[in-house]
Amino acid sequence: MARIIGGLTSSHIPAVGNAIEHNLQQEPYWKRFFDGYGPAKDWLKKADPDVIVVVYNDHGLNFFLDKMPTFALGCADIYHNADEGWGLKPQAPFPGDAQFSWHIAESLMEQEFDICMCQEMLVDHGFVNPIRALYGTLEKWPVKTVPLAVNTVQHPVPTAARCLKLGKALGKAIESYPEDLKVVIFGTGGLSHQLQGERAGLINVDFDIECIEKIATEPEWMTQFSNSEIMRLAGTEGIETIMWLVMRGALQDDAKIIHKHYHAPISNTGAGVLVLENQS
Amino acid sequence: MVWKTHDYDDIPGTYVFDGKVAHASYNINKMLFTFNTEECRSEFDKDPSAYCDKFGVTGEFKDCVVNKDFLKMLRLGCNIYFMAKIAIPRGTSVQDAGAAFQGITTEEFQAKLLKNREGLEERLAKVGGYWNG
Numbered sequence: 001m002a003r004i005i006g007g008l009t010s011s012h013i014p015a016v017g018n019a020i021e022h023n024l025q026q027e028p029y030w031k032r033f034f035d036g037y038g039p040a041k042d043w044l045k046k047a048d049p050d051v052i053v054v055v056y057n058d059h060g061l062n063f064f065l066d067k068m069p070t071f072a073l074g075c076a077d078i079y080h081n082a083d084e085g086w087g088l089k090p091q092a093p094f095p096g097d098a099q100f101s102w103h104i105a106e107s108l109m110e111q112e113f114d115i116c117m118c119q120e121m122l123v124d125h126g127f128v129n130p131i132r133a134l135y136g137t138l139e140k141w142p143v144k145t146v147p148l149a150v151n152t153v154q155h156p157v158p159t160a161a162r163c164l165k166l167g168k169a170l171g172k173a174i175e176s177y178p179e180d181l182k183v184v185i186f187g188t189g190g191l192s193h194q195l196q197g198e199r200a201g202l203i204n205v206d207f208d209i210e211c212i213e214k215i216a217t218e219p220e221w222m223t224q225f226s227n228s229e230i231m232r233l234a235g236t237e238g239i240e241t242i243m244w245l246v247m248r249g250a251l252q253d254d255a256k257i258i259h260k261h262y263h264a265p266i267s268n269t270g271a272g273v274l275v276l277e278n279q280s
Numbered sequence: 281m282v283w284k285t286h287d288y289d290d291i292p293g294t295y296v297f298d299g300k301v302a303h304a305s306y307n308i309n310k311m312l313f314t315f316n317t318e319e320c321r322s323e324f325d326k327d328p329s330a331y332c333d334k335f336g337v338t339g340e341f342k343d344c345v346v347n348k349d350f351l352k353m354l355r356l357g358c359n360i361y362f363m364a365k366i367a368i369p370r371g372t373s374v375q376d377a378g379a380a381f382q383g384i385t386t387e388e389f390q391a392k393l394l395k396n397r398e399g400l401e402e403r404l405a406k407v408g409g410y411w412n413g
């Protein structure tokens with residue numbers, strides 16, 4: 001049977017992709033941020049997953065505002081990256097696992113999560129940058145991927161509570177797959193940031209640290225907040241933090257903390273890395 | 281017909297991209313979405329005004345596009361991620377936009393952000409269990 005080894009979180013800020021592209025990881029601005037990925041990379045190498053499920057949001061590459069799925073699952077054997085309008089060099093295509101994805105889709109549907117199935121899905125910086133931060137920039141990726149997109153762009157977006165429940169259903173879906181796959185879940189985005197309005201530049205270090213602490217040990221804590229409250233505390237784009245809960249919900253309640261890293265600012269954002277491992 | 285109010289309406293200096301905003305800025309966002317494709321970008325560059333017409337981008341929104349006033353575009357409710365597709369290649373970053381909203385320079389805006397870095401190691405050490413270099 002498939003087994004979830006653990007999960008990790010990462011910001012997916014575009015500037016991170018640029019820093020990797022231009023080899024700036026050891027520049028003073030970036031050093032502490034990237035060095036803090038070291039233990040996460042080591043853990044991932046040891047965990048050696050066959051598949052990673054990447055929970056992220058699309059920022060206007062694959063989904064336009066005309067049809068905005070709340071939860072969308074990639075169900076293909078390959079996912080392409082593309083220029084997002086900024087002249088970025090697209091990354092090598094990411095291999096998928098269609099059979100595994102369709103199993104997840106069926107299981108989620110049985111558990112009353114009516115997700116959107118995507119047989120073609122362009123993946124943007126939200127998906128790509130955490131993978132690059134953890135695996136480097138490769139011509140051939142050593143792992144299969146399943147993209148799981150959450151709408152955090154056009155409100156109404158799902159609640160923190162709903163995301164945690166989706167994670168629990170995702171965990172059941174994965175662990176009922178008959179193949180012996182080792183799976184790691186990536187929860188991407190966040191933490192606090194606000195890109196526009198007079199409150200642009202908001203970072204809430206205290207809230208970010210509390211999110212890391214509570215999501216690790218007591219994720220239900222986050223479900224006390226409405227999305228308005230999360231945006232008040234963490235900024236409009238800080239709402240992305242709800243995606244961490246999808247990852248967390250898929251893991252065991254007593255998952256072990258392997259690594260915690262926080263840095264601010266990266267661009268406009270508080271950036272957190274949390275690695276959790278299921279008890280075997 | 282009425283747009284209902286929300287708990288987030290009174291967050292200061294904050295404009296949530298909800299139905300009301302997305303409805304009013306639909307055409308411009310739709311036009312900017314096409315900028316994902318190089319072909320569309322070069323068609324736009326040849327005649328920005330005609331490209332706006334093609335997507336029904338009119339009035340103040342059209343003025344912003346033609347005059348490259350990306351900040352006003354945001355103020356009118358254009359989505360930040362779609363705005364970035366026209367602004368970033370033309371030298372206006374998301375941080376430039378944030379600074380302009382506050383009426384400060386980008387350098388001042390970045391300096392404010394860097395304040396969050398102060399004492400971070402000590403703070404994390406106090407909570408405990410964090411990687412700290």
Ligand SMILES: [Fe+2]
Pocket residue numbers: 012013057059126189190240
């Ligand atoms: Fe994002």
